Amino acid sequence: DVKVTQSSRYLVKRTGEKVFLECVQDMDHENMFWYRQDPGLGLRLIYFSYDVKMKEKGDIPEGYSVSREKKERFSLILESASTNQTSMYLCASSRTVNQPQHFGDGTRLSIL
Amino acid sequence: EDQVTQSPEALRLQEGESSSLNCSYTVSGLRGLFWYRQDPGKGPEFLFTLYSAGEEKEKERLKATLTKKESFLHITAPKPEDSATYLCAVLANAGKSTFGDGTTLTVKP
Numbered sequence: 001d002v003k004v005t006q007s008s009r010y011l012v013k014r015t016g017e018k019v020f021l022e023c024v025q026d027m028d029h030e031n032m033f034w035y036r037q038d039p040g041l042g043l044r045l046i047y048f049s050y051d052v053k054m055k056e057k058g059d060i061p062e063g064y065s066v067s068r069e070k071k072e073r074f075s076l077i078l079e080s081a082s083t084n085q086t087s088m089y090l091c092a093s094s095r096t097v098n099q100p101q102h103f104g105d106g107t108r109l110s111i112l
Numbered sequence: 113e114d115q116v117t118q119s120p121e122a123l124r125l126q127e128g129e130s131s132s133l134n135c136s137y138t139v140s141g142l143r144g145l146f147w148y149r150q151d152p153g154k155g156p157e158f159l160f161t162l163y164s165a166g167e168e169k170e171k172e173r174l175k176a177t178l179t180k181k182e183s184f185l186h187i188t189a190p191k192p193e194d195s196a197t198y199l200c201a202v203l204a205n206a207g208k209s210t211f212g213d214g215t216t217l218t219v220k221p
Contacts, residue, residue, distance in 0.1 A: 004155070035211075043156075043199070043211040058208070090155050097207045100146050103155030 003027070004104040006091050012110045019078040021107050023091030031094045032074035033101060034058075034066060036087040043090065049074055050097075081111045114139040114204050118212035125190055125219050133185040133198055133215045141205030145183050147176050148199040150214070156199055159185075190219045 007022035025032065033048040035058075045058030047066040055066050063085060067075045074093075078085055088108050092101035117136045125131055137145070144163050148156035160169040162178040169176045173194065175186040185198055197214040204210065 040213065042213040043201075045208060048208070092155075098144055098203065100148075100158040100161055101156075101209070102158065103148075105153070105155045 006104040006107050008107050010108050017081045019081050021076040023074045025093040029093035029095050033092040034076045035090045083111050086111045114210040116212035122216045127221050128189045130188045135183040135200030137202045139202045139204045144203040146201045150197045192219045192221050195219045
C-alpha cells in the first residue's frame, strides 16, 4: 500500500512566522501535490510537482512556495503566515498524471 | 474553467435504503474521473477511476458509472460503516484535477 506521511497532524503558529509542512511518500511516485481543504470550498490545489526540483503553480499559490529536493519529499512553505491560511492541508502523490492520487491524513494548521 | 458539482450536499439514509450520489462536470477534455471516500480527520481514500462514457466500476456495495456530463455513485443496501464524505474529481487535458465539494452520507442503523 502507498503511504503518504505528513509530518504533523496539528500545528499552531503565529502571524508572520515562516511555516514548513513536510510530506513523504514511499512508493517512488513521480507526482506530488499540495491542497488545502476548507468547508464549502472543497479541495484547492496550491502547488504540484512532476519531478525532482520541478514545481508548477496550482489554483491558489499566493503566499506559498514549495521545495522538492528528493523524489520522495515535497515541502510546502508559508513564507509569512497569515490568519487566512488557517486550514487543513493535504499532501498527495500519484505514479502518473492519469492515475489516482494517494493522500496523507492532513495537517490542521491554525495561524493565530 | 473546469467545474465539478456534487449533489446532494448531504444525504441521510436508513440502513438498507439504496440511493445515488451525483457528480456533474464541465471540463475541457476529460482524461479521467475519480471517486474518493473521506472519513472525518483523514485524507481522501481512492475508490474508483472511470475513463470513458459508459464505463462502470463496482466494489462491494458501491457502483460508479460515467456519462459525458456526469457520474453517479450508486450505493446498494448501505450499512452504517458507509457513512463518510464522498468526493468526485475530474482530470482534464491540462493535467490538473478539479474536486467537487463532496456529498456527506450518513447511514442510520
